[in-house]
Amino acid sequence: MRLELRGITKRFPGVIANRAVNLTVEPGEIHALLGENGAGKTTLMNVLFGLYQPDEGEILIDGKPVTFHDPGDAIEAGIGMVHQHFMLVPVFTVTENVMLGVESVRGPLGQQLDRPAARKRILEISAAHNLRVDPDALIEDLPVGVRQRVEIIKTLYRQSDLLVLDEPTAVLTPQEDAELFEIMRSLKASGTSIVFITHKLNEVLEIADRITVLRAGQVVGTTTPAETTEESLAAMMVGRHVSLVVDKETAKPDEVVLEVDDLVVKDDRGHITVDGLDLQVRGGEIVAIAGVQGNGQTELVEAITGLRQPLSGTIRISGELVRSTPRSILEAGVAHVPEDRLEDGCVPAFTVAENLVLNTYYRPPFSRGLQLDRAAIETAADQLVKDFDVRTPSVFNTVANLSGGNQQKVIVAREFSRPIRLLVAAQPTRGLDVGSIEYIHRRIVEKRDEGAAVLIVSTELDEVFALADRIAVMYQGKIVDILDPDVATTEQIGLLMGGSRPVGIVEAEAAGELTHVVTTGG
Amino acid sequence: MAESKTPESKTPESKTPESKTPGSQPADRSRLGQRLAAGARGLVVPVLAIFSALVIGAVVIVLSDVTFFERLQADPGAALGAAVDEVLAAYSALFTGAVGSPTTYVDAFASGDLDQVTHAFVPVSETLLAATPLIFTGLAVALGFQCGLFNIGAEGQLYVGAMFGTFAGFAFAGLPLFIHLPLAIGAGFLGGALWGFIPGLLKARTGAHEVIVTIMLNYTAFRLIEFVLKVPGYQREGRTDPISKVTLESAWYPLLVEGLRANWGFILGLVAAVLVSWLLFRSTRGFEFRAVGFNPTAARYAGMSIATSTILAMTISGGLAGLAGTSIVLGVTHSLTSGISAGFGFDGIAIALMAGSRPRGIIFASLLFGAFRAGATPMQSITGIPIDLVVVIQALVIMFVAAPALVRGIYRIRVPETTGLETFGQGWRA
Numbered sequence: 001m002r003l004e005l006r007g008i009t010k011r012f013p014g015v016i017a018n019r020a021v022n023l024t025v026e027p028g029e030i031h032a033l034l035g036e037n038g039a040g041k042t043t044l045m046n047v048l049f050g051l052y053q054p055d056e057g058e059i060l061i062d063g064k065p066v067t068f069h070d071p072g073d074a075i076e077a078g079i080g081m082v083h084q085h086f087m088l089v090p091v092f093t094v095t096e097n098v099m100l101g102v103e104s105v106r107g108p109l110g111q112q113l114d115r116p117a118a119r120k121r122i123l124e125i126s127a128a129h130n131l132r133v134d135p136d137a138l139i140e141d142l143p144v145g146v147r148q149r150v151e152i153i154k155t156l157y158r159q160s161d162l163l164v165l166d167e168p169t170a171v172l173t174p175q176e177d178a179e180l181f182e183i184m185r186s187l188k189a190s191g192t193s194i195v196f197i198t199h200k201l202n203e204v205l206e207i208a209d210r211i212t213v214l215r216a217g218q219v220v221g222t223t224t225p226a227e228t229t230e231e232s233l234a235a236m237m238v239g240r241h242v243s244l245v246v247d248k249e250t251a252k253p254d255e256v257v258l259e260v261d262d263l264v265v266k267d268d269r270g271h272i273t274v275d276g277l278d279l280q281v282r283g284g285e286i287v288a289i290a291g292v293q294g295n296g297q298t299e300l301v302e303a304i305t306g307l308r309q310p311l312s313g314t315i316r317i318s319g320e321l322v323r324s325t326p327r328s329i330l331e332a333g334v335a336h337v338p339e340d341r342l343e344d345g346c347v348p349a350f351t352v353a354e355n356l357v358l359n360t361y362y363r364p365p366f367s368r369g370l371q372l373d374r375a376a377i378e379t380a381a382d383q384l385v386k387d388f389d390v391r392t393p394s395v396f397n398t399v400a401n402l403s404g405g406n407q408q409k410v411i412v413a414r415e416f417s418r419p420i421r422l423l424v425a426a427q428p429t430r431g432l433d434v435g436s437i438e439y440i441h442r443r444i445v446e447k448r449d450e451g452a453a454v455l456i457v458s459t460e461l462d463e464v465f466a467l468a469d470r471i472a473v474m475y476q477g478k479i480v481d482i483l484d485p486d487v488a489t490t491e492q493i494g495l496l497m498g499g500s501r502p503v504g505i506v507e508a509e510a511a512g513e514l515t516h517v518v519t520t521g522g
Numbered sequence: 523m524a525e526s527k528t529p530e531s532k533t534p535e536s537k538t539p540e541s542k543t544p545g546s547q548p549a550d551r552s553r554l555g556q557r558l559a560a561g562a563r564g565l566v567v568p569v570l571a572i573f574s575a576l577v578i579g580a581v582v583i584v585l586s587d588v589t590f591f592e593r594l595q596a597d598p599g600a601a602l603g604a605a606v607d608e609v610l611a612a613y614s615a616l617f618t619g620a621v622g623s624p625t626t627y628v629d630a631f632a633s634g635d636l637d638q639v640t641h642a643f644v645p646v647s648e649t650l651l652a653a654t655p656l657i658f659t660g661l662a663v664a665l666g667f668q669c670g671l672f673n674i675g676a677e678g679q680l681y682v683g684a685m686f687g688t689f690a691g692f693a694f695a696g697l698p699l700f701i702h703l704p705l706a707i708g709a710g711f712l713g714g715a716l717w718g719f720i721p722g723l724l725k726a727r728t729g730a731h732e733v734i735v736t737i738m739l740n741y742t743a744f745r746l747i748e749f750v751l752k753v754p755g756y757q758r759e760g761r762t763d764p765i766s767k768v769t770l771e772s773a774w775y776p777l778l779v780e781g782l783r784a785n786w787g788f789i790l791g792l793v794a795a796v797l798v799s800w801l802l803f804r805s806t807r808g809f810e811f812r813a814v815g816f817n818p819t820a821a822r823y824a825g826m827s828i829a830t831s832t833i834l835a836m837t838i839s840g841g842l843a844g845l846a847g848t849s850i851v852l853g854v855t856h857s858l859t860s861g862i863s864a865g866f867g868f869d870g871i872a873i874a875l876m877a878g879s880r881p882r883g884i885i886f887a888s889l890l891f892g893a894f895r896a897g898a899t900p901m902q903s904i905t906g907i908p909i910d911l912v913v914v915i916q917a918l919v920i921m922f923v924a925a926p927a928l929v930r931g932i933y934r935i936r937v938p939e940t941t942g943l944e945t946f947g948q949g950w951r952a
Binding site (some may be wrong): 330 | 804806812820825
């Protein structure tokens with residue numbers, strides 16, 4: 001299928017989300033759509049998928065103009081969308097999920113689901129494109145990477161000729177990335193077109209045939225991997241030169257600030273997810289925990305910040321035992337940038353000013369007796385908004401109305417403006433654009449240089465490499481290895497994250513060269 | 523610091539640099555302007571909701587006359603004319619019943635007779651009287667909403683408050699008013715607070731949902747009242763029906779004006795609204811309540827105690843509902859029966875919803891509902907339109923307010939920038 005978007009303009013009250021956007025996707029082409037958050041990628045794809053009607057412009061399929069009133073029309077026309085958040089029913093099997101909405105039926109009254117027929121087609125699709133999946137497995141038992149394959153199968157089952165993948169690699173390990181790229185190449189070979197939305201520049205260069213960059217709702221340019229570099233793509237996205245490498249000097253580790261010993265923590269469902277973990281972070285160094293999501297990182301962070309009581313083991317901050325409330329840990333000089341910024345990090349319905357004092361509101365100068373000192377809160381907020389370059393009309397706007405990058409800056413401003421000894425940041429730049437990532441990384445390194453101990457949890461290896469002075473790989477509740485970012489390779493860490501032990505390391509271990517290694521069953 | 527030019531601004535206002543300057547004149551003005559604009563926007567939906575409800579109410583008046591269609595066939599012009607007259611008569615009776623008639627005011631002031639002037643104000647007095655318990659229950663429910671709690675138990679808390687207040691009202695003889703009245707009011711607050719504390723504690727400790735517990739505690743309170751009213755020493759001597767002793771006059775809310783029933787309970791309601799407003803929006807405790815209400819996880823991450831906020835908010839909420847009870851037994855009936863509240867606790871939910879859980883809005887919403895209640899009886903006696911019409915109109919107002927999308931759809935109002943996190947919706951969260 002040849003898709004052409006011609007002069008698409010979409011306005012919302014006060015904003016033009018897409019301004020005369022032209023985009024052509026040739027049959028069997030992988031076309032990367034690159035842009036910062038708020039650049040209009042999602043709006044454009046929602047127009048394509050029939051969720052929005054364009055104010056101007058038209059959509060052409062194989063040269064013929066089409067109008068999509070709803071996603072049903074788009075699916076009918078052969079467009080398949082794999083959303084960032086999967087649309088699957090966890091308690092249904094793969095087959096049931098795939099056939100949902102296009103159920104084939106059998107029986108005299110046409111009342112019985114024809115699972116065998118659906119199952120057979122799923123196996124065919126799966127064999128054709130190396131989409132390995134068990135059609136009888138329940139979704140809830142499947143890892144994220146496999147769920148994504150189910151989503152792709154869903155679109156192929158509906159005979160899509162054009163696939164839109166919305167940030168598909170955000171949830172995957174490097175190995176899963178590679179598998180996904182294989183699948184994408186196989187689909188391409190069979191003539192399927194793919195629109196690949198991402199903000200990871202290296203992936204774009206690896207997989208795309210052509211790249212279109214959006215900025216502020218407009219197409220900045222279309223290029224090919226051969227003609228461009230990561231630096232120039234970043235500059236196109238942001239509109240200025242962006243430093244992709246975090247400038248930092250060698251760490252000068254001081255004394256141990258965070259000391260975790262034999263820690264065991266359960267998650268909400270009662271499973272032990274942190275299982276005898278040991279870790280030390282010194283003042284003036286950044287330790288980054290690399291790991292696939294769901295290997296106990298969340299529970300580890302919650303235990304350190306007092307949000308979850310550990311089953312056993314100890315956590316010491318500057319030598320003092322931690323076994324108390326989140327507030328006393330905050331007061332002990334621990335800053336926490338939580339994983340889910342809207343759910344855990346701020347109150348979206350509160351103003352910027354209120355969010356900036358969310359954990360200090362009860363202390364002078366922000367409170368006098370029983371009462372908040374509004375003037376003091378607002379003055380401090382005005383200053384922080386300036387210092388941390390938060391783009392907001394005023395400190396009285398609610399955080400919900402800010403962009404993701406600015407929401408994160410509000411949280412960073414709040415946490416970094418207190419005197420801190422330990423900074424715990426989980427996915428500090430998830431979903432942010434290049435400009436904001438650069439800014440937040442620089443602030444984190446600044447905190448390190450001021451002598452704070454920094455613990456970063458990230459599933460993005462780029463981020464881990466950019467920030468870490470030491471990389472701790474976490475797998476199934478344990479730190480399986482601690483590596484030097486100057487020596488370690490992505491492959492090495494990727495394998496450790498997936499539970500395998502690279503040969504080189506096992507040999508080194510045998511030779512007694514590595515001291516931090518904990519044996520695992522992988 | 524490098525000047526980054528990230529195009530993150532999504533709204534046109536974000537390009538006005540002067541609004542960032544702290545403390546400067548233009549910034550202050552734009553802040554005031556923003557607040558005023560927000561306030562005006564907040565009024566649009568309630569006003570249109572009331573208007574729509576009155577329009578539909580008019581249709582109900584016309585259609586409830588069974589002869590209307592016959593007359594319409596016979597003589598459409600006359601029938602429609604009569605229908606308009608009927609609606610106008612009903613609404614003007616409702617209006618004069620609630621705020622008084624202009625001619626009566628003019629005549630009374632012209633006569634110069636104090637009694638006549640006082641009498642002209644009877645409708646206003648009745649409106650204030652009916653609004654008083656509504657202010658308290660509205661505040662009670664709103665406080666819960668702000669903390670993410672849906673207190674359906676205001677009715678039960680009102681009764682327990684009334685029970686405590688009545689006891690303090692008749693049990694302590696010989697006290698001067700300035701001691702006895704505060705004592706009885708305090709007892710009422712305590713009773714309601716106790717009835718709010720129980721669901722708060724259960725929610726904080728066991729996770730029991732406050733909606734279920736407060737509904738059940740309503741029934742418990744009703745039966746408790748029936749029981750207490752039969753207990754010797756509480757029941758009035760010489761009576762076999764469930765009625766309490768008469769409270770002493772030293773525990774009664776003084777009248778605002780001699781000859782009118784409106785009393786200082788209304789003033790206490792206004793004071794309570796100011797205090798609740800301070801608590802929610804000025805105090806550190808209220809900051810916690812609202813943070814917990816909007817986003818309990820973030821509140822916990824910020825070191826706040828969700829349990830403390832839940833228990834405290836439910837207790838204060840119950841106490842406010844208890845004050846509604848005292849406003850009735852110490853202000854109107856002067857004794858307790860099982861029928862003192864005609865659903866004031868449940869109307870409080872509607873009022874809190876309508877006011878968006880804002881104390882100032884609650885005063886206006888209570889006055890509106892009070893006016894409906896006060897005007898309903900005169901309307902029935904003058905025009906024969908049943909009191910129930912008022913219930914229909916109230917229900918329609920609530921329906922329109924609870925479904926702002928409907929009002930915006932009818933009047934084609936552009937959807938304002940919302941966060942999708944309006945305060946009163948929070949109480950519904952499981």
